[in-house]
Amino acid sequence: MDKALEYYEESLAIKRKLLPKSGHFTIAKILNNIGLAHSSMGRHAAALACYTESLQIKRSTLPDESHTSIADSLYNIGSTHFSLGEYAQALRVYEQSLAIYRQLLPGDHPNMAELLNKIGLVCSHLGEYERALRAHQSSLKIKLLILPMHHLSIAESLNCIGVVYGDLGDRARALQYFHESLGIYRRSLPEHHPECVEILTNIGLVYLNAEENERGLEYFERSLRIKRDTLPHDHLSVANVLGNMAMAYSNLGLTESALGHFEQSLKIKQAVLEPDNPSLLFTVECIDSLKKQISSNSKQVTP
Numbered sequence: 001m002d003k004a005l006e007y008y009e010e011s012l013a014i015k016r017k018l019l020p021k022s023g024h025f026t027i028a029k030i031l032n033n034i035g036l037a038h039s040s041m042g043r044h045a046a047a048l049a050c051y052t053e054s055l056q057i058k059r060s061t062l063p064d065e066s067h068t069s070i071a072d073s074l075y076n077i078g079s080t081h082f083s084l085g086e087y088a089q090a091l092r093v094y095e096q097s098l099a100i101y102r103q104l105l106p107g108d109h110p111n112m113a114e115l116l117n118k119i120g121l122v123c124s125h126l127g128e129y130e131r132a133l134r135a136h137q138s139s140l141k142i143k144l145l146i147l148p149m150h151h152l153s154i155a156e157s158l159n160c161i162g163v164v165y166g167d168l169g170d171r172a173r174a175l176q177y178f179h180e181s182l183g184i185y186r187r188s189l190p191e192h193h194p195e196c197v198e199i200l201t202n203i204g205l206v207y208l209n210a211e212e213n214e215r216g217l218e219y220f221e222r223s224l225r226i227k228r229d230t231l232p233h234d235h236l237s238v239a240n241v242l243g244n245m246a247m248a249y250s251n252l253g254l255t256e257s258a259l260g261h262f263e264q265s266l267k268i269k270q271a272v273l274e275p276d277n278p279s280l281l282f283t284v285e286c287i288d289s290l291k292k293q294i295s296s297n298s299k300q301v302t303p
Contacts, residue, residue, distance in 0.1 A: 155184035239268035
């Protein structure tokens with residue numbers, strides 16, 4: 001990808017010399033490609049700068065906003081805000097993109113389905129679960145019209161809907177959608193594929209939130225076994241499952257097991273996250289709380 005980025009930047013330098021300084025649609029296209037390259041390498045701030053300049057040029061060269069190219073740029077900008085955790089900004093830009101797509105594209109266009117799925121994800125992060133559910137359901141409705149029933153993109157939407165129902169506390173519907181999604185994934189993917197493992201974790205979380213901790217542990221343990229077989233030992237996904245298991249053990253009153261799993265989770269998080277990361281700090285708080293609890297229990301049983 002670095003080679004591609006180098007090529008695009010050389011091309012941009014040449015075009016800037018040859019084309020009008022006020023901007024040219026060709027330059028906008030190159031800037032968009034540079035933004036995509038930066039995004040693929042996790043350089044989201046650099047990507048955002050490229051997408052924004054590309055959009056500015058498009059707006060100065062196209063007759064009005066009603067152009068799919070502008071909607072595409074807005075989509076890329078929204079996705080970058082999403083990657084940066086700037087969910088309110090992402091939603092605002094996604095909605096602008098959606099408004100243009102709705103003017104220009106048929107209601108069952110794949111771009112509409114993808115954008116509605118993104119809006120659902122953003123709304124979930126903002127805690128707007130009913131709105132997220134409507135967006136994911138609209139996305140699924142389009143996918144069911146244009147894709148085979150067992151397409152992986154349909155499984156993705158089913159999983160997203162399951163997550164939202166879980167957030168809304170509707171355990172039965174969450175489990176229904178997770179199992180439907182898992183069934184599709186298993187038709188096309190191996191058992192150890194990340195998408196299958198994610199759903200096992202999601203099912204475990206539903207049981208954990210319903211205080212069915214032993215059932216939750218069953219799914220977390222399956223997920224952890226696969227992740228340890230397929231991912232680096234210090235992968236953040238491994239740490240997250242260990243943390244989920246620790247919560248389940250804590251709820252069951254198995255404080256020593258909970259502490260051990262939290263400590264394993266913390267060790268990984270300390271290796272891959274910044275010291276002020278909220279997930280890392282939460283794990284530290286849980287460990288401190290459990291240690292105090294164990295110490296207090298020890299004093300109470302001392303003769």
